[in-house]
Amino acid sequence: MPLRAWFVRHTEFLDFSDEDVKGLWTNNQIAIHSMTDSESLDPKAYGRGERTALARFVAFAEEGGFVWAQYRKHKEAKAGLVEPGTKIVIKDAVRTNGKPTRLKVLQMKQVKLIGIGAHKALRAAIPKRVAFSLWAKATKQLQSIVTGTTFDHAWTNLSPAQQEIVCSEFLRSHAVEVLPRLKWLSLPTGGTYPDVDICGLAADGKRLFAQVTYYEKTHPFLAKKVANLLKFKSETPHLLMFCRCDTIEIRDSVIYIPIEGMVFNWLQANPSYASECFSPS
Numbered sequence: 001m002p003l004r005a006w007f008v009r010h011t012e013f014l015d016f017s018d019e020d021v022k023g024l025w026t027n028n029q030i031a032i033h034s035m036t037d038s039e040s041l042d043p044k045a046y047g048r049g050e051r052t053a054l055a056r057f058v059a060f061a062e063e064g065g066f067v068w069a070q071y072r073k074h075k076e077a078k079a080g081l082v083e084p085g086t087k088i089v090i091k092d093a094v095r096t097n098g099k100p101t102r103l104k105v106l107q108m109k110q111v112k113l114i115g116i117g118a119h120k121a122l123r124a125a126i127p128k129r130v131a132f133s134l135w136a137k138a139t140k141q142l143q144s145i146v147t148g149t150t151f152d153h154a155w156t157n158l159s160p161a162q163q164e165i166v167c168s169e170f171l172r173s174h175a176v177e178v179l180p181r182l183k184w185l186s187l188p189t190g191g192t193y194p195d196v197d198i199c200g201l202a203a204d205g206k207r208l209f210a211q212v213t214y215y216e217k218t219h220p221f222l223a224k225k226v227a228n229l230l231k232f233k234s235e236t237p238h239l240l241m242f243c244r245c246d247t248i249e250i251r252d253s254v255i256y257i258p259i260e261g262m263v264f265n266w267l268q269a270n271p272s273y274a275s276e277c278f279s280p281s
Contacts, residue, residue: 001063002139003063003064003065003066003081003084003139003143004063004065004066004134004136004139005065005066005067005068005134005135005136005137005138005139005141005142005143006060006065006066006067006068006082006132006133006134006135007067007068007069007126007127007130007132007133007134007135007138008030008031008032008067008068008069008070008131008132009069009070009071009130009131009132010024010030010031010069010070010071010072010131011070011072011131012072013131014033014072014131015033015035015095015096015101016033016093016094016095016096016101016103017093017094017095017096018072018073019094020091020093020094020103021071021072021073022073024071024103024105025071025074025078027107028078028080028107028108028109028111029105029106029107029108030067030069030082030105030106030108031091031103031104031105031106032053032054032057032103032104032131032132033093033101033102033103033104034046034050034053034054034102034104035047035050036050037100037101037102038102039090039102041054041058041088041104043055043058053131053132054104056132056133056134057088057104057106057132058088060082060106061082061085061086061087061088061106062084062085063084064081064082064083064084064085064086065081065082066079066080066081066082066138066139066142066143066145066146067079067080067081067082067108067142068114068122068126068135068138068142069108070126075116076113076114076115076116077113077114077123078108078111078112078113078114079111079112079114079142079145079146080108080109080110080111080112080146081108081109081110081146081147082106082107082108082109083109086106086107088104088105088106089104089105089106089107090102090103090104090105091103091104091105110146110147111146112145112146114145119141119145121141121158121159121161121162121277122138122141122142122159124159124161125137125138125159125160125161137159137160140157141157151278153268153274153278155214155259155260155263155264156214157278158277158278160190160212161189161190162277163212163214163259164189164190164197164198164212165189166263166267166277167189167197167198167210167212167242167259167263168182168185168189168198168200168210169273170262170263170266170267171198171200171208171210171240174266176248176262178248178250178255179240179248179255179257180202180203180204180206180208180238180240180255181202181203182198182200182201182202182203182208183200183201183202183203184200184201185198185199185200186199186200186201186207187199187200194228195211195225195228195229195231196209196210196211196228196229196232197210197211197212198210198211198212198240202238206236206237206238207232207235207237207238208237208238208240209229209232209237209238209239209240210239210240210241210242211225211226211228211229211240211241211242211243212242212259213225213241213242213243213259214243214244214259215243215244216243216244216245217241217243217244217245217249217256222241222243225241226241226252226254229241229254230252230253230254233253238255239253239254239255240254240255240257241254241255241256241257242257242259242263243256243257243258243259244258244259244260245257245258245259245261246258246261247261248262
């Protein structure tokens with residue numbers, strides 16, 4: 001089974017001491033903590049929420065994978081490899097109230113220090129409000145960081161947030177006569193407005209709404225996204241669907257734009273911008 005990417009944070013919300021976090025950082029280790037003080041690695045021995053977290057941690061130890069780890073009092077992060085079959089070690093620790101507790105610990109190898117300004121796209125996309133989780137979308141990036149292999153310039157290697165930004169920049173500077181040109185964004189790209197990834201004002205004064213997806217134009221899921229765009233039809237704006245298609249097509253007021261054949265080609269034709277999008281720093 002190919003190795004996958006995972007995410008772990010050791011923050012102030014976890015009930016063990018700063019000194020214990022310091023030890024994890026120094027020794028290139030990651031850990032999870034349960035309110036139930038037990039050395040058992042059987043998820044059934046724990047409450048519902050703890051059971052899920054421990055089951056994931058045990059599965060991670062067995063299958064191995066790449067991991068992005070964040071630590072309390074450190075602005076830097078660490079990326080490393082947990083080898084398949086790594087043993088979970090039970091480590092004595094101290095709660096923030098001074099009482100004893102236990103951590104379940106895994107050892108990382110091939111660890112790389114991630115500076116505060118490095119890998120901006122990954123930092124922007126880290127899982128929210130979780131202490132430990134699978135982070136499948138980051139697998140290629142973390143593998144590249146940890147193993148030192150080249151990160152290919154490919155559309156699928158951009159995060160969803162990056163893809164939306166690139167599409168908005170394309171709309172600002174393209175030279176395609178049949179497409180509107182974006183003059184201003186009225187909201188940040190991606191998820192700030194229901195059913196729309198890009199919201200702004202075009203150079204001709206009309207509002208502009210766009211969706212960005214990697215679905216093919218013929219995919220059933222795309223029809224739902226188009227239906228969401230058409231909710232804005234009464235405002236007579238520009239309605240754009242960036243997707244996998246061969247050519248620009250206008251259908252029922254929606255302009256379909258090839259995300260790879262046109263937008264990605266435009267990105268590659270602007271090498272300084274492409275380098276910034278794929279840069280590790």
